[in-house]
Amino acid sequence: MTMIADQISAKSAQKTHLDVYDTHARSSMAARLGVSEDRLRKAVHIVGSRISTLTSYFHK
Secondary structure, three states, X not given: OOHXXXXXXXXXXXXXXXXXXXXXXXXXXXXHHOOOHHHHXXXXXXXXXXXXXXXXXXXX
């Protein structure tokens, strides 16, 4: 792999959880899920910050 490919793989690996304290990440995820940031924060409190779990929670 090239250095750039290694960096992309490393970044992708880090994106399994949402950092609710990162304003941009929280805003982007809320928009992606079609919910308010407040609702997203409440969901993180209930089910945790794993992105796949949050996606399942909002698409039940």
